[in-house]
Amino acid sequence: MNNRQVRSKADIAFQIVNTVLMILILICTLYPFWYVIVCSLSSISHVTNSVVLMWPDGIHWDAYEQVFRNDLVPVAYGNTVFVTIIGTAISMVITSLSAFVLSRKELPGNRALTLFAVFTMLFNAGLVPFYLQVRDLGLLNTRWSLIWPFALSTYNTVILRNFFKSVPNALYEASAIDGSSYIGYFFRILLPLSMPSIATITLFYAVSYWNAYFYSILFITDRTLYPIQAILRQVLMSSEFNTMLYDDATQSLPSEMLKCAMIVITALPILCVYPFLQRYFVKGIMVGSLKG
Amino acid sequence: MTAKPLRFKDAHRLTFKGVLTKYWQLYLLFIPVAIWYILFSYAPMTSITIALKRLSVLRGIAGSPWVGWENFEQMFAAPMFWRAFRNTLIISAQNLLFGFPAPIIFALLLNEMSAPRFKKTVQTISYLPHFISWSVAGGLVYMLLSLNTGTINNLVVALGGEAQNFIGMNAWFRTIVVVSGIWKSLGWSAIVYLAAITGVDEQLYEAAYMDGAGRLSRLWHVTLPGIRSTISVMLILQVGNLLSVNFDQIYILINEMVYETGETLDYYIYRVGLYSTNNFSMATAVGLIKSLIGFVLVLSTNLITKKITDGEGGIW
Numbered sequence: 001m002n003n004r005q006v007r008s009k010a011d012i013a014f015q016i017v018n019t020v021l022m023i024l025i026l027i028c029t030l031y032p033f034w035y036v037i038v039c040s041l042s043s044i045s046h047v048t049n050s051v052v053l054m055w056p057d058g059i060h061w062d063a064y065e066q067v068f069r070n071d072l073v074p075v076a077y078g079n080t081v082f083v084t085i086i087g088t089a090i091s092m093v094i095t096s097l098s099a100f101v102l103s104r105k106e107l108p109g110n111r112a113l114t115l116f117a118v119f120t121m122l123f124n125a126g127l128v129p130f131y132l133q134v135r136d137l138g139l140l141n142t143r144w145s146l147i148w149p150f151a152l153s154t155y156n157t158v159i160l161r162n163f164f165k166s167v168p169n170a171l172y173e174a175s176a177i178d179g180s181s182y183i184g185y186f187f188r189i190l191l192p193l194s195m196p197s198i199a200t201i202t203l204f205y206a207v208s209y210w211n212a213y214f215y216s217i218l219f220i221t222d223r224t225l226y227p228i229q230a231i232l233r234q235v236l237m238s239s240e241f242n243t244m245l246y247d248d249a250t251q252s253l254p255s256e257m258l259k260c261a262m263i264v265i266t267a268l269p270i271l272c273v274y275p276f277l278q279r280y281f282v283k284g285i286m287v288g289s290l291k292g
Numbered sequence: 293m294t295a296k297p298l299r300f301k302d303a304h305r306l307t308f309k310g311v312l313t314k315y316w317q318l319y320l321l322f323i324p325v326a327i328w329y330i331l332f333s334y335a336p337m338t339s340i341t342i343a344l345k346r347l348s349v350l351r352g353i354a355g356s357p358w359v360g361w362e363n364f365e366q367m368f369a370a371p372m373f374w375r376a377f378r379n380t381l382i383i384s385a386q387n388l389l390f391g392f393p394a395p396i397i398f399a400l401l402l403n404e405m406s407a408p409r410f411k412k413t414v415q416t417i418s419y420l421p422h423f424i425s426w427s428v429a430g431g432l433v434y435m436l437l438s439l440n441t442g443t444i445n446n447l448v449v450a451l452g453g454e455a456q457n458f459i460g461m462n463a464w465f466r467t468i469v470v471v472s473g474i475w476k477s478l479g480w481s482a483i484v485y486l487a488a489i490t491g492v493d494e495q496l497y498e499a500a501y502m503d504g505a506g507r508l509s510r511l512w513h514v515t516l517p518g519i520r521s522t523i524s525v526m527l528i529l530q531v532g533n534l535l536s537v538n539f540d541q542i543y544i545l546i547n548e549m550v551y552e553t554g555e556t557l558d559y560y561i562y563r564v565g566l567y568s569t570n571n572f573s574m575a576t577a578v579g580l581i582k583s584l585i586g587f588v589l590v591l592s593t594n595l596i597t598k599k600i601t602d603g604e605g606g607i608w
Contacts, residue, residue, distance in 0.1 A: 126579025211425030
């Protein structure tokens with residue numbers, strides 16, 4: 001598309017307007033993040049006196065100190081890390097098993113098994129029956145309630161199955177001739193070959209475990225088991241931050257600054273790893289949108 | 293080392309025992325998967341029966357008395373149910389009207405950018421909001437709209453207005469939902485369209501250029517028609533989800549002051565069943581109605597998609 005050297009005035013005008021528009025979109029996307037970072041690091045007077053916060057007036061760690069003075073925050077962080085790591089590991093085992101079996105077209109009953117899985121995407125029992133089931137399994141008030149009920153995503157299974165299907169069947173036939181069983185083929189050939197796609201799905205699961213918050217509020221009442229997202233939500237909902245986190249309410253900072261610090265703490269890991277991992281995500285959605 | 297001849301096409305002729313000897317490993321691998329689906333998807337479906345019962349905590353689901361359609365009658369008579377139904381449809385419609393075209397326009401304009409590095413940077417940053425949780429995104433909304441320190445209210449005051457608690461106002465709540473939704477999904481939803489645009493035949497652009505078409509007219513007459521089928525598939529998929537407004541989003545943004553305009557079906561189910569009252573039976577009934585309508589919508593829209601794209605675009 002670069003061979004249109006001759007540019008009319010209209011083209012140049014369009015190009016300028018378009019560039020301005022894109023810069024505006026960039027600012028709108030990034031400003032909310034920038035705002036909470038600046039707000040959490042500025043001094044009180046700077047936050048209350050600025051119309052549009054652009055730059056912190058120095059680095060003040062007061063808000064972070066106050067947030068971390070509460071033990072719940074590091075504990076919640078630990079819970080989130082636990083759920084994300086263990087959950088992602090469990091999810092990857094079940095998902096790759098499911099994707100592998102569903103990718104073998106020659107298996108008698110393959111269509112029935114696929115329907116068995118895909119039907120759950122189309123129809124679900126609803127929130128209350130789901131809650132009752134989690135309760136009956138004795139998972140309430142455990143960190144496992146944030147793992148087992150969400151261990152398998154049919155959507156991710158379908159993406160991974162499409163990856164597996166794109167591996168030439170000749171590889172399976174060759175390994176079968178060498179006397180390899182399905183299990184041998186799965187572990188020795190298919191998995192090593194599919195590492196890039198496995199990585200993509202692993203990231204999908206890790207992000208969804210890290211970001212989940214509603215079900216932790218529903219399933220867990222013991223605050224020491226809360227993940228960080230649930231603590232953030234509680235903090236946002238309480239008008240007085242300190243009454244939520246501290247018993248000795250000696251509030252010196254506006255609650256907004258503490259909330260901003262809390263938002264930054266919760267979002268930081270994602271913001272840090274995002275630049276390095278985003279291309280894997282994009283690859284995932286591209287393959288997922290193909291029909292298998 | 294016995295080289296077994298592979299005759300996949302003969303599979304249907306195998307006996308039951310033959311099938312098992314040949315494929316037992318695959319069935320074995322599927323067992324944990326099946327157990328998971330049964331425990332977390334199919335077993336809950338059996339408790340849908342509580343929609344037809346008056347649930348007694350003491351007697352459990354099995355021992356509770358059947359009451360026929362009583363819960364459904366109660367539901368259809370409840371003004372709050374209809375309010376939630378209406379809110380869901382209105383928010384979905386607004387998402388369709390404003391949220392649907394936004395990534396298409398973004399993709400079209402981004403594609404016209406001539407500086408490749410700038411283009412790549414904009415695109416990469418535009419995905420970012422997709423990867424943060426709704427509790428963080430909701431936090432950003434709360435902070436920007438904060439009465440005392442939020443940028444929006446600061447600007448309102450600087451321009452001579454009066455600071456407002458926008459998040460607690462019925463007049464603004466749906467706008468906040470739609471705008472924050474666009475903010476979060478703009479870049480991610482644009483990926484599909486950007487991919488479709490790269491598939492448009494380059495020769496068409498050349499031809500249009502020869503005919504003296506300017507940038508805007510090429511965009512309108514070549515690019516847009518070129519991604520028409522992608523647009524229709526995405527549109528139909530979104531229509532299929534008409535009754536599902538993102539629950540994580542509503543849950544973080546909603547407050548009692550805006551139930552009138554912001555309570556969706558999902559939130560109503562949560563509130564009736566698990567939050568303020570524990571009316572399990574009625575909440576299950578509402579959930580069932582929602583699931584059934586959603587089921588029909590998705591099935592029919594998938595059928596339409598397959599028709600449009602000659603069997604290529606369906607989700608299964």
